[in-house]
Amino acid sequence: MFPLWVLLLLQWSTTRVLSCPSLCTCTSAQATEEPRSVLCNDPELLTVPTNVPVNTVKLRLEKTQISRLPRAAFYNLSELRFLWLTYSALRSVHPSSFVNLKTLRELRLDGNQLTAFPWEGLRDMPRLQILDLHNNRLSSLPAHAALSLANITFLDLSSNSVPSNPCPVVADLGIPDCCVMDMFCRLVLLPAELLDLWFPLPGQQQTTVQRRVLGLHDNPWQCDCQISMVASLSVSLGSPVVLVDPVLMCVRSVGQGGALLMPVQWSRCMRPSVQPAATRVVSPLGSNVILRCEATGYPTPTLSWVKAAAHTDCCQQEIPPDADQLPKSLPSFMQGSPRVGVRWSVISLNGLSYKDAGEYRCQAKNMAGISEAPIKLRVLGSSRANRPQKKPPLPPPKQPPTKSNRRPNQVPPLDSIRVLQETLQNSTALNKTLIYPDMSKITPDRKTKRRKMKLLNKSKTDVKQSNNSTLQRAMQVA
Incomplete structure (x- = not known):
């Protein structure tokens, strides 16, 4: 027998699962009695109900006074596949509002007053395919939004030209005058990153082309290359993008007169x-x-x-x-x-x-x-820095100059001076031999003897002076 507190707990949990929030209507599946769809459309509803059955598959919050989505607003609804919060007073969405919605396939937030959307919050909904943001007040579409829109097959951004402050409406155009003059009060630009996602270049396409449906109409887009490419490529055969309304309005910049063009026909893409x-x-x-x-x-x-x-x-x-x-x-x-x-x-x-x-x-x-x-x-080749340097060739050994190779006025080296001294000494001895013959065998007379002695003395003096001058000249040069 189960304890009493266990039975009470089971009864309370069953009641919580099957109970329906106040101001809401719950619809069960045909085969079971469990509520699978919840509709809350009471204008007096100010916040997201907290007692929605955890097995809810579809939640519709329509025409309410809900103005903000807090952090983890639907954390307990892990089986939720469809979430509609349409035509209410929603002004802000926390980036973590959609945590734990792993099975969500469709998110509709159209007909609200959103001026910005937390695109990074789409990462908490990996299976999301339909995102409807039409008829809001979005002022920009950031480039990083392309990182979170890879799995989106339907994106509606139409009718986001109404500013937060009321202003006069231009006759016959249906859009506020301040939106024509102020380029920052409405959605006017498409970042190039989104076009890379929607129209991949050749070589960057996946094996299977994922077709997308885009709603871009009823926005005064700035006439530039991006919006022109979307309009022209969407009508080409086999385009991966189909527009809900192929007629787009394009407004030139203020410096070009601010005229409206329909359809897009101004482009300078190159x-x-x-x-x-x-x-x-x-x-x-x-x-x-x-x-x-x-x-x-x-x-x-x-x-x-x-x-x-x-x-x-x-x-x-x-x-x-x-x-x-x-x-x-x-x-x-x-x-x-x-x-x-x-x-x-x-x-x-x-x-x-x-x-x-x-x-x-x-x-x-x-x-x-x-x-x-x-x-x-x-x-x-190799660089000069790494190339080995060539050594200059060695000069040939110097040889003492001879009569044949000696240049004019060339001074002999020191080794030649010694040879010259020995030669001079030998020449002196030779001169003595030639000048002083053996006189013992000759007996000249006295005059002849005197004459010979004078010649001998003169010869000695000339030879000595010649030797000394030659030796001094060689020593000076050396």
């Missing part, structure tokens, strides 16, 4: 064109190289660099197969836009190695298309 500074670059190993390219287009394209291929014939040694995981994106060294529609980018490669050789592609992208230009870089 696919980007890429012009590299050089298509082939050859540089030695270890040098520095700068690769530059410039792109033109409207809207102003964005530039990125990709290394697409490696050269196998660039050098003497082979490049390892795992040196580069190609293709790979390269960060740009410097990038700038001197004027609207023009952008340039530069990458710097310092100390080239064999791995740097290959094909670099400068890619330009805008919403009108994508273009690229290849630049082939070749690395050859």
